[in-house]
Amino acid sequence: EAGVAQSPRYKIIEKRQSVAFWCNPISGHATLYWYQQILGQGPKLLIQFQNNGVVDDSQLPKDRFSAERLKGVDSTLKIQPAKLEDSAVYLCASSRWGNYNEQFFGPGTRLTVL
Amino acid sequence: SQQGEEDPQALSIQEGENATMNCSYKTSINNLQWYRQNSGRGLVHLILIRSNEREKHSGRLRVTLDTSKKSSSLLITASRAADTASYFCATEHLRGAQKLVFGQGTRLTINP
Numbered sequence: 001e002a003g004v005a006q007s008p009r010y011k012i013i014e015k016r017q018s019v020a021f022w023c024n025p026i027s028g029h030a031t032l033y034w035y036q037q038i039l040g041q042g043p044k045l046l047i048q049f050q051n052n053g054v055v056d057d058s059q060l061p062k063d064r065f066s067a068e069r070l071k072g073v074d075s076t077l078k079i080q081p082a083k084l085e086d087s088a089v090y091l092c093a094s095s096r097w098g099n100y101n102e103q104f105f106g107p108g109t110r111l112t113v114l
Numbered sequence: 115s116q117q118g119e120e121d122p123q124a125l126s127i128q129e130g131e132n133a134t135m136n137c138s139y140k141t142s143i144n145n146l147q148w149y150r151q152n153s154g155r156g157l158v159h160l161i162l163i164r165s166n167e168r169e170k171h172s173g174r175l176r177v178t179l180d181t182s183k184k185s186s187s188l189l190i191t192a193s194r195a196a197d198t199a200s201y202f203c204a205t206e207h208l209r210g211a212q213k214l215v216f217g218q219g220t221r222l223t224i225n226p
């Protein structure tokens with residue numbers, strides 16, 4: 001089966017600009033996650049969707065970050081305006097709904113904010 | 115905030131040796147998972163151990179879980195250069211709705 005797809009792979013922007021990332025999960029996976037991974041750290045969950053509903057967005061900086069999952073398939077994550085500290089890799093993952101399910105990760109988008 | 119803490123932060127061994135990484139966590143869990151991340155790439159799931167399991171094997175991997183000590187270990191036997199990567203433990207809390215909380219990771223380097 002095809003894996004989780006993400007685009008773009010790399011993005012360089014200046015602070016205060018906006019940026020959007022796209023994710024296409026594995027077909028049939030109801031749950032989709034966006035993580036932020038700062039260099040040298042583990043991934044931090046930003047938002048979790050089940051189908052097109054939000055399960056957890058407690059660590060999403062809602063003043064500048066937004067995410068949507070229209071029709072319960074693809075998802076976009078947006079940052080507006082970007083800050084220097086947003087420089088990180090943004091990972092998308094998906095899984096089947098239910099307990100004891102592994103998450104499948106995409107290759108990530110490396111964002112550099114100058 | 116991160117749930118797990120991994121130890122050591124970095125580990126360098128010779129090819130063929132065994133590598134052991136440890137993970138400690140703070141609250142009761144549903145399951146614990148280990149992931150590998152090669153430089154510049156996404157994470158790959160290695161193994162999942164449920165809270166009622168004590169040990170699990172997959173190929174050259176052996177995972178143990180001690181819920182009384184809130185700790186887990188990952189053993190990679192007969193290491194290979196291709197095992198060079200960062201390894202992360204991730205915990206799913208009870209009633210965590212599939213939310214995983216990742217540790218800081220162990221950077222493993224296998225020297226030829």
